Amino acid sequence: MRELPARRDLIREGDKPKSVNLVLEGWACRYKQLPNGRRQTVHFFVPGDLCDANVFILGEMDHSIASITPLKYAEIGPADFEALMAQSAEITRALWLNELVNAAVAREWVANVGQRTALERIAHVFCEMFIRLSSLGLSDGDSCDWPLTQTDLADATGLTAVHVNRTLQDLRGRGLVRTSGRRLVVPDLDALKRISMFNPNYLHLNRQSPGTR
Amino acid sequence: MRELPARRDLIREGDKPKSVNLVLEGWACRYKQLPNGRRQTVHFFVPGDLCDANVFILGEMDHSIASITPLKYAEIGPADFEALMAQSAEITRALWLNELVNAAVAREWVANVGQRTALERIAHVFCEMFIRLSSLGLSDGDSCDWPLTQTDLADATGLTAVHVNRTLQDLRGRGLVRTSGRRLVVPDLDALKRISMFNPNYLHLNRQSPGTR
DNA sequence: CGTCTGATTGAACTGATTCAACGGATGTGG
DNA sequence: CCACATCCGTTGAATCAGTTCAATCAGACG
Numbered sequence A, B: 001m002r003e004l005p006a007r008r009d010l011i012r013e014g015d016k017p018k019s020v021n022l023v024l025e026g027w028a029c030r031y032k033q034l035p036n037g038r039r040q041t042v043h044f045f046v047p048g049d050l051c052d053a054n055v056f057i058l059g060e061m062d063h064s065i066a067s068i069t070p071l072k073y074a075e076i077g078p079a080d081f082e083a084l085m086a087q088s089a090e091i092t093r094a095l096w097l098n099e100l101v102n103a104a105v106a107r108e109w110v111a112n113v114g115q116r117t118a119l120e121r122i123a124h125v126f127c128e129m130f131i132r133l134s135s136l137g138l139s140d141g142d143s144c145d146w147p148l149t150q151t152d153l154a155d156a157t158g159l160t161a162v163h164v165n166r167t168l169q170d171l172r173g174r175g176l177v178r179t180s181g182r183r184l185v186v187p188d189l190d191a192l193k194r195i196s197m198f199n200p201n202y203l204h205l206n207r208q209s210p211g212t213r
Numbered sequence C: 001c002g003t004c005t006g007a008t009t010g011a012a013c014t015g016a017t018t019c020a021a022c023g024g025a026t027g028t029g030g
Numbered sequence D: 001c002c003a004c005a006t007c008c009g010t011t012g013a014a015t016c017a018g019t020t021c022a023a024t025c026a027g028a029c030g
Helices: A078-087 A089-115 A118-135 A150-157 A161-173 A189-196 B078-087 B089-115 B118-135 B150-157 B161-173 B189-196
Strands: A002-004 A009-011 A020-025 A028-033 A039-045 A064-067 A071-076 A143-145 A178-180 A183-185 B002-004 B009-011 B020-025 B028-033 B039-045 B064-067 B071-076 B143-145 B178-180 B183-185
Touching: A028 A150, A028 B089, A039 A089, A039 A150, A039 B089, A071 A078, A078 A089, A089 A118, A089 A150, A089 B028, A089 B039, A089 B089, A118 A143, A118 A150, A118 A161, A118 A183, A118 A189, A150 A161, A161 A178, B028 B150, B039 B089, B039 B150, B071 B078, B078 B089, B089 B118, B089 B150, B118 B143, B118 B150, B118 B161, B118 B183, B118 B189, B150 B161, B161 B178
Parallel strands: none
Antiparallel strands: A002 A071, A009 A064, A020 A071, A028 A039, A028 A064, A143 A183, A178 A183, B002 B071, B009 B064, B020 B071, B028 B039, B028 B064, B143 B183, B178 B183
16 A cells, blocks of 8 residues: 655656556556657546556556556555466456456547547547546546646647647537536536547446456 | 458457457458547557457457458457467466557557657657567568558548658658558668657567467 | 746647549459 | 559648647645
8 A cells, every 4th residue: 555646656667567556546647758758648547447457467667657646556566466366267357357448448549639629539538537437436426526637638638738728618618518626527428428429338337347446 | 260351341349249360461450430430540450460359358349450451360269269368377478468568559559649740650650560560570671561551541640641641752751761562661760760759668579479479 | 925836818830631633553344 | 455443642722720939817835
């Protein structure tokens, strides 16, 4: 069990991973940084998410993980992790599922950044996070926690913070989202899904057993 | 063992996957199509690649797979696949590695499409494919097979075919690549890597045992 | 209070798109 | 062997979505 303040690296690209991390409280992100300084966030982690199951199969990290909010997480060492895998076929299956969903999310993000307009991209991120949080029981009706700054959103969508700001105003103007402080309100999820062409199939939520979380 | 002509869907989004496919000859791609018709390619498969290891854990496909060239591939049913997994820890490990690398590639593509310029993106695709093919012994000195049309490249990079065309002319003008027919020539791989900020770490090639291929 | 971080605004600019046309190579059927 | 169709690459001109740079504003916090 460990804690980390907001905006700190948990693991950096190039490091040799020594453990699997399970997020208990707070948000984190996976990101890649190019030599020219530009940064791309490729995943957001919320409570219950496993960062990099089985990474010790790989030699070194090809991306970094950083906290967004203050973070509480559990560190699971290779030995414990292997033991967990050996314990039951159910758990192994759940870990496979976790990794397959991870890959599916990454692919969806490629399509998001590659094919959607700024408005659609941002709306898509809202959809994904709201739906993921809801499936974990971490939403409250039409609202959920929202610790992301506009710069965070920019890094995730491949846009500039300035343009994210303008696009958010558009989304708010259309009544699709409201953000008050650290909270996101989605008055009409269906409308948001429609405008962002959101298809939840890639999250494979129906397959997720409670044990996976 | 099966064959498929060029430009045909092998599996479509929404289908229930019934088998794992191993590409034996030719190129294929994984793609996602948005309701508005825009298409994003998220992976290229070359001989030796396993498409969607263990997908039967998931309920339905969240993307499609299509042949680019005429294709020869092996279909491995769930039973055979499970047997393979059970057979040895080595194989299980190799399958894990395969899936982890797949996810890593997808993440790199997010960064590619999200942060790189048109020139860098296209150069990056050239680097990735040339290096992957080389590691499989499928390149010949500074050249390799290149069955992708400019439209294929456009779908993979989130650009239009028109802009890919212009950018290719730029790349050729700088002497970074040559394309003659179905062949790609990379006279100076280091220069190409430099301009595309290519870091091969995400391919985890050093970890790939011959058995994985 | 001052300082810091994050949100907001304006104006000029540019990388990439769009649309429409054309050229060349390849293949096919009569 | 020619006529025709198709696929792919190429070009030009106009337009636009998103960037850049720079300044301002608002709230939080010691």
